[in-house]
Amino acid sequence: MQDTPMPLPRSRIQTRNREAILEAALEVFSSQGFRGATLEQIAEAAGLSKPNLLYYFPSKEVVHSTLLAGLLDTWLDPLREMDAAGDPVEEILGYVRRKLDLSRDFPRESRLFANEILQGAPRMRAVIEGELKALVEEKAAVLRRWMEDGRIARVEPVHLIFSIWALTQHYADFDMQVRAVLGEGHDPFAEAGAFLTTLYARLLRP
Amino acid sequence: MQDTPMPLPRSRIQTRNREAILEAALEVFSSQGFRGATLEQIAEAAGLSKPNLLYYFPSKEVVHSTLLAGLLDTWLDPLREMDAAGDPVEEILGYVRRKLDLSRDFPRESRLFANEILQGAPRMRAVIEGELKALVEEKAAVLRRWMEDGRIARVEPVHLIFSIWALTQHYADFDMQVRAVLGEGHDPFAEAGAFLTTLYARLLRP
DNA sequence: GTCTATACTCTGATAGAC
DNA sequence: GTCTATCAGAGTATAGAC
Numbered sequence: 001m002q003d004t005p006m007p008l009p010r011s012r013i014q015t016r017n018r019e020a021i022l023e024a025a026l027e028v029f030s031s032q033g034f035r036g037a038t039l040e041q042i043a044e045a046a047g048l049s050k051p052n053l054l055y056y057f058p059s060k061e062v063v064h065s066t067l068l069a070g071l072l073d074t075w076l077d078p079l080r081e082m083d084a085a086g087d088p089v090e091e092i093l094g095y096v097r098r099k100l101d102l103s104r105d106f107p108r109e110s111r112l113f114a115n116e117i118l119q120g121a122p123r124m125r126a127v128i129e130g131e132l133k134a135l136v137e138e139k140a141a142v143l144r145r146w147m148e149d150g151r152i153a154r155v156e157p158v159h160l161i162f163s164i165w166a167l168t169q170h171y172a173d174f175d176m177q178v179r180a181v182l183g184e185g186h187d188p189f190a191e192a193g194a195f196l197t198t199l200y201a202r203l204l205r206p
Numbered sequence: 207m208q209d210t211p212m213p214l215p216r217s218r219i220q221t222r223n224r225e226a227i228l229e230a231a232l233e234v235f236s237s238q239g240f241r242g243a244t245l246e247q248i249a250e251a252a253g254l255s256k257p258n259l260l261y262y263f264p265s266k267e268v269v270h271s272t273l274l275a276g277l278l279d280t281w282l283d284p285l286r287e288m289d290a291a292g293d294p295v296e297e298i299l300g301y302v303r304r305k306l307d308l309s310r311d312f313p314r315e316s317r318l319f320a321n322e323i324l325q326g327a328p329r330m331r332a333v334i335e336g337e338l339k340a341l342v343e344e345k346a347a348v349l350r351r352w353m354e355d356g357r358i359a360r361v362e363p364v365h366l367i368f369s370i371w372a373l374t375q376h377y378a379d380f381d382m383q384v385r386a387v388l389g390e391g392h393d394p395f396a397e398a399g400a401f402l403t404t405l406y407a408r409l410l411r412p
Numbered sequence: 413g414t415c416t417a418t419a420c421t422c423t424g425a426t427a428g429a430c
Numbered sequence: 431g432t433c434t435a436t437c438a439g440a441g442t443a444t445a446g447a448c
Binding site: 031032033034035036111114115117118119120121125128129132133136153155156158159160162163165166167169170171173174176177178180181182183191192194195198199202203205 | 237238239240241242317320321323324325326327331334335338339342359361362364365366368369371372373375376377379380382383384386387388389397398400401404405408409411
Binding site for chain 4: 038039040050051054058059060
């Protein structure tokens with residue numbers, strides 16, 4: 001149960017404009033970073049004037065925080081779904097698949113997150129040391145039990161989770177490089193799906 | 207053989223100051239991104255005044271380019287060393303090890319590079335589509351031959367290289383997150399070394 | 413709710429004394 | 431070579447008319 005504050009009642013036009021601003025801000029922040037982005041760019045992309053943008057959000061900082069606030073849950077949900085009662089290899093491969101789908105469908109969110117961590121997570125430190133760490137420890141315990149029961153091969157569980165993050169997010173965050181190296185006529189995410197399935201199947205085979 | 211231009215003759219003090227500036231700039235650009243960094247911060251960290259910094263470099267842009275220019279070779283050297291005549295698994299594990307050592311010893315360079323790619327590589331597009339792509343294709347051919355000869359397991363060679371980049375650079379670029387999740391009393395790079403050795407040994411076993 | 417005009421700050425870069 | 435002073439432009443944010 002989250003204790004998010006009750007959203008204030010808003011008119012149709014307010015809802016629409018706030019959403020346009022957040023959509024535009026995601027585009028700009030994820031590709032330019034916080035300081036690289038300007039209110040001008042965001043307002044332009046949202047189809048508003050700069051002062052009008054600031055009518056909906058009190059500051060640039062608040063626009064950015066609003067985006068980040070929604071991010072972590074989306075990012076962790078695929079891991080939450082990994083079920084201790086399921087088949088180990090299937091559960092892990094399912095997690096890899098869901099995480100890769102996130103990279104494919106929400107690359108801007110992935111880059112927004114990457115920008116934040118790269119810079120030392122000035123605005124997310126607390127949630128990373130709290131919520132994220134707690135979830136990883138919970139799921140690492142599940143993985144460890146599967147290993148002790150001989151249902152998957154033994155590897156360091158936390159680094160196994162890191163590896164899934166690294167490999168799936170790479171295809172969103174370094175998309176430009178991936179496409180440049182592959183050249184035309186490739187579907188990076190389809191190929192990544194096949195590669196990662198093979199990789200984790202071989203790694204985890206007891 | 208590189209055709210780098212002959213460096214201009216410089217006094218001792220010029221050499222020292224230029225190096226101090228580049229060192230300071232690496233620190234600041236890698237943690238704040240290009241637009242996030244200010245000449246003020248860089249000058250301060252280098253122990254110079256802002257105009258004095260601009261006596262050594264004509265602009266912020268040139269300081270940044272100078273850093274990037276030296277980067278790609280360092281980054282690609284470990285892959286260049288992978289020898290078609292060596293033992294396949296040993297060669298690949300050696301590459302993983304060298305790349306992980308780079309992440310450990312030059313995390314700021316890794317983050318500078320990550321910042322650049324994240325933002326669509328506005329200043330490195332050419333070298334990525336040229337030099338980097340060419341080297342990857344050359345080494346992918348080596349990997350493919352090893353697979354055809356049955357000396358390592360069959361996987362998509364380019365994605366195998368991507369996986370090594372993703373997994374090793376993750377420990378530099380997401381260092382903050384890695385340490386936050388692991389908590390005290392861990393040596394992330396030592397643990398990563400063990401994990402990655404296991405991972406690639408199992409993946410590649412014919 | 414939205415716009416024009418503008419205040420104010422920060423920052424990259426230059427001028428010119430020493 | 432280095433410093434103080436300063437400019438010009440960009441960028442965040444506010445005032446106030448409509």
